[in-house]
Amino acid sequence: MIRCLITLLTIFCALLTGCGPQEPIRIGFIGGLSDRNSDNGQSGLNGVTLAIENFNRAGGANGRLVELIARDDAQNAETAAKSANELVGAGVEAIIGPFTSGMAEVIIPITGKAGIFEISPTITSMAFYGKDDNLFRINRTTRDNAVDYAAVMARRGLVNIAIAYDIRNRNFSESWLKEFREALATHRGIIAAAIPYESAADSDFDSIVRDLLKSRPDSLFFISGAIDVARLAKAARSQAPKLPIGASEWASTEQLIDLGGEFVEGLLIVQNYDRDDRSQRFTEFSEAYLKRFQRAPGYSSVSAHDAATVLLTALKQRQKNETIKAAALRSGPYQGLQQEIVFDQNGDTQRKVYFTQIRSGRYVKIE
Known part of the structure; x- marks a missing residue:
């Protein structure tokens, strides 16, 4: 009788995928x-x-x-x-x-x-x-963000923009650049210069900014990660301190402010979440x-x-x-x-974003 009971309990445990911890x-x-x-x-x-x-x-x-x-x-x-x-x-x-x-x-x-x-x-x-x-x-997508950036910058009168972009993340940066160029054209704006570079510890950001400024733009824009944007902003503030600067969403981390300090003050950048929620x-x-x-x-x-x-x-x-x-x-x-x-059948979704400007060492929503 006891043996039968043990056998039944063993079978029951097996049916429950084991009495011990599951994989x-x-x-x-x-x-x-x-x-x-x-x-x-x-x-x-x-x-x-x-x-x-x-x-x-x-x-x-x-x-x-x-x-x-x-x-x-x-x-x-x-x-x-x-x-x-x-x-x-x-x-x-x-x-x-x-x-x-x-x-x-x-x-x-x-x-x-x-x-x-x-x-x-x-x-x-x-x-x-x-x-x-x-x-x-x-x-x-890059298209969604580029369209919104073009509209915001055009409302600020920024329509002659020189861009530096990191080809180390080429799939993103070239997609972003293409979509932004097309979106800016709908506002009668142009990309005055587009300078590619490959991110590295010894990248010559002073030279990159110098080349951007040759096109006499009304603003500078960086499609780069936070480390590079901080260094590009420093070069920009040294050579053209009054020129507006902006960056793509890729750089919108805490590290950008930590590294950029006073040089990234006033920088325009989008966030895909509300920091003030x-x-x-x-x-x-x-x-x-x-x-x-x-x-x-x-x-x-x-x-x-x-x-x-x-x-x-x-x-x-x-x-x-x-x-x-x-x-x-x-x-x-x-x-x-x-x-x-909410996903569509292809696994794509939309996401609300918030435009910010760095002011007094923090991201401040502007629209």
């Missing part, structure tokens, strides 16, 4: 965690980590906890390919990242071939828009982030947390034999930290 769900993270522009990748990893920790504390996906495997792309094609292949080899079910369009160009073909669902918090290049693939994007949801997130990482969240932290929210919800609601992509499409809309996230 974790492995998801990957890939972003720039070293070298230049690592502020975006590290902040993104922090946002994802916070979301997963909260998810696991709440019981995970029907009892299965999530294990995060993080890899660095170092903003380098060879490193990015190696890291992407490592995540494929680790058997991750989904990946959060990458954070730049230039690295996405390398990573997406590898993960896509493996059939892995991927959700990027920040990539915007038109090269990844409108495609029925395994990639979802949390951010809007006092809602309960965002306040709780900001306080938890500060407590966990001893720093305030940035735009990649917010976008990455939203991306993790989408993925974790899809994992929890996924039905038997359903792909994560199908679950993600079915499970929306999603409540992000500040706005509702």
Whole structure:
């Protein structure tokens, strides 16, 4: 009788997929965690980590906890390919990242071939828009941002603009430049000069700005990461202190103000979240982030947390034999930290943005 009871209990436990801990769900993270522009990748990893920790504390996906495997792309094609292949080899079910369009160009073909669902918090290049693939994007496109920038700058009388752009993230910067050129033309504006350069520790930013000024522009604009924008702004203030300056959304991190100091005062830049939001949801997130990482969240932290929210919800609601992509499409809309996230059939979405100007060492909303 006792043996029969033990046998029945053993069978019952097996039917419940085991009496012990269940195998974790492995998801990957890939972003720039070293070298230049690592502020975006590290902040993104922090946002994802916070979301997963909260998810696991709440019981995970029907009892299965999530294990995060993080890899660095170092903003380098060879490193990015190696890291992407490592995540494929680790058997991750989904990946959060990458954070730049230039690295996405390398990573997406590898993960896509493996059939892995991927959700990027920040990539915007038109090269990844409108495609029925395994990639979802949390951010809007370079076209959306360039159109808005052109309108805002034209209202300020800035229609003869000289631009420096970093070809290290060529997929993004050239897409942004193309869309901005077309958008500016609708306001009878022109790009007076477009100077490409490859970001490096020894880049000659004084020379770049000198070449931009030869076109006699009414403003300077930088399609670059935070480190380079800070250095370009310093060169600009030295050579043309009264000329308005602006930068694409790529640079809109805390590091820009920390590094740029007085040189980035007055710089125009867009944010994909409201830094002044006092809602309960965002306040709780900001306080938890500060407590966990001893720093305030940035735009990649917010976008990455939203991306993790989408993925974790899809994992929890996924039905038997359903792909994560199908679950993600079915499970929306999603409540992000500040706005509702709605995907179309291609995994693209819109996102509200806020134009800011750096004043007295902080980002201040202007419209």
